[in-house]
Amino acid sequence: MTRENYVGIDVGKKSLDLAVYGAKKTTTFPNTEEGIEELLLTLQKINSSLIVVETTGGYERPLVVALLSQGFPISVANPTRVRALAKASGKLAKTDAIDAHLIAEYACLMKPQPISSFDEAFLRLQALVKRREQVIGMRTAEKNRLDKSPLFVEEYIERHILQLEEEVALLEKEIQTLAASIPHCREGMELLSTIPGVGFITSVTVLALLPELGTLDNKAIASLAGLAPFNRDSGKKQGKRKIFGGRKRVRRVLYLSTLSAISCNPVIREFYERLIERGKPSKVAITACMRKLLTIMNAMARDNTPWQEFSLPEVEILSSAS
Numbered sequence: 001m002t003r004e005n006y007v008g009i010d011v012g013k014k015s016l017d018l019a020v021y022g023a024k025k026t027t028t029f030p031n032t033e034e035g036i037e038e039l040l041l042t043l044q045k046i047n048s049s050l051i052v053v054e055t056t057g058g059y060e061r062p063l064v065v066a067l068l069s070q071g072f073p074i075s076v077a078n079p080t081r082v083r084a085l086a087k088a089s090g091k092l093a094k095t096d097a098i099d100a101h102l103i104a105e106y107a108c109l110m111k112p113q114p115i116s117s118f119d120e121a122f123l124r125l126q127a128l129v130k131r132r133e134q135v136i137g138m139r140t141a142e143k144n145r146l147d148k149s150p151l152f153v154e155e156y157i158e159r160h161i162l163q164l165e166e167e168v169a170l171l172e173k174e175i176q177t178l179a180a181s182i183p184h185c186r187e188g189m190e191l192l193s194t195i196p197g198v199g200f201i202t203s204v205t206v207l208a209l210l211p212e213l214g215t216l217d218n219k220a221i222a223s224l225a226g227l228a229p230f231n232r233d234s235g236k237k238q239g240k241r242k243i244f245g246g247r248k249r250v251r252r253v254l255y256l257s258t259l260s261a262i263s264c265n266p267v268i269r270e271f272y273e274r275l276i277e278r279g280k281p282s283k284v285a286i287t288a289c290m291r292k293l294l295t296i297m298n299a300m301a302r303d304n305t306p307w308q309e310f311s312l313p314e315v316e317i318l319s320s321a322s
Contacts, residue, residue: 004049008038008103011097012061018047019100021108026097031059036066043072044173050114052107054079058127065123068115075112082106125178125185129208132171133249139164149162170200175242179204188213191300194307195293197261197268205253214301221298225250227291254290261293262286268293 006021009288016039027034027042043051052072053060060076062157066075086092086102104110115148142161149157179185185207192203206213212224222228226246261268270288298306 002222004108005046006107007046007048007051008100008105008107009051009053009063010100010103011056012064012077012096013059015096015265017100018042018061019097019104020048021101021104026100026118028096031063033062036063039063040066040072043067048113049073050075050107052077054103055083061123061127064115064122073114075107075114076108077103081110085109085239086209109305112307119182120184121178122183122211123203125175126208128175128178129205130249132141132168132175133205133252135164135167135171139168146178157211170245175204176200179207180281188301191304193229194298195261195300196265196307197226197263198257198293198297199260202257204254206250209247210250213298218298220297222294225237225254225294227251227287227294251290254294255286258286258290258293262289265293267296 004259008021009017010017010019012031014031016031016035018027018029018294019025029039029042051072054064054077055073056079064074064076073311082099082103085106089105091098139161140271142157142164146154146157146161174305179189185204188207189200190205192198192206193200210221210225216224224246228246258268263269264273271287271292275288276282280288299305305317
């Protein structure tokens with residue numbers, strides 16, 4: 001019987017630490033093109049069943065691209081989940097080598113779903129979508145500073161805001177061109193954009209950052225987006241249910257689309273008004289509408305059908321939202 005080897009790789013700015021679950025040894029490689037090539041040669045000898053790396057703000061991307069291009073089974077994990085496993089098992093020490101072994105343990109115990117296929121254009125699209133949001137965040141921060149700055153500083157801030165707006169326009173143009181060149185993204189955008197209240201930015205962001213859309217059930221897709229309510233009960237105490245975690249960039253565009261949909265989408269508007277009539281706070285009602293909008297997108301992507309008056313099961317009412 002062939003041994004299953006689960007590999008964890010701790011990614012740093014300058015180094016890559018590789019560990020195999022059950023083995024004590026850790027191997028370190030430089031996080032460079034040459035180092036990644038050496039790491040790939042080592043992995044070919046290991047016969048790994050699954051390789052897991054954590055998201056590190058972009059330092060993991062060259063490694064992930066290289067692993068995918070060579071056909072390795074690779075999964076990218078949320079660091080908070082790996083750290084939660086470490087805390088649960090009482091492993092509180094933290095070094096690069098320890099982290100690599102923890103990631104390998106996470107790979108073995110949790111067996112996260114590997115990325116299904118390699119698509120350099122799609123990875124580029126994801127990076128551009130994330131970069132656009134970063135620039136939007138900088139623009140918002142500058143606009144907030146404008147009112148609090150002295151007059152002689154306002155000119156500099158206004159000039160920077162104009163530069164950021166030009167950058168956003170350039171990014172959106174490139175995102176649109178790139179998305180149109182990727183068949184499943186182009187078809188997905190055409191599909192999702194038929195929903196009243198959902199525009200280009202929302203559809204491309206959801207497709208780029210939530211590629212599981214249409215492949216999971218409604219509860220699972222809501223959980224990935226951070227829109228699934230979690231119980232806060234203990235004994236006789238029943239706490240307010242809250243949402244947390246998930247993919248915040250997806251949640252942000254869904255929030256803006258939901259505000260638009262409440263005005264122009266008959267299904268979402270009716271659902272929102274019904275919640276308000278039941279005495280739900282506006283924040284709770286909007287969150288529930290975000291979840292309903294996402295489940296509609298999920299059904300459309302799954303069935304490959306354009307917008308219609310969906311008769312989906314009513315979204316579970318949240319008792320609280322954050």
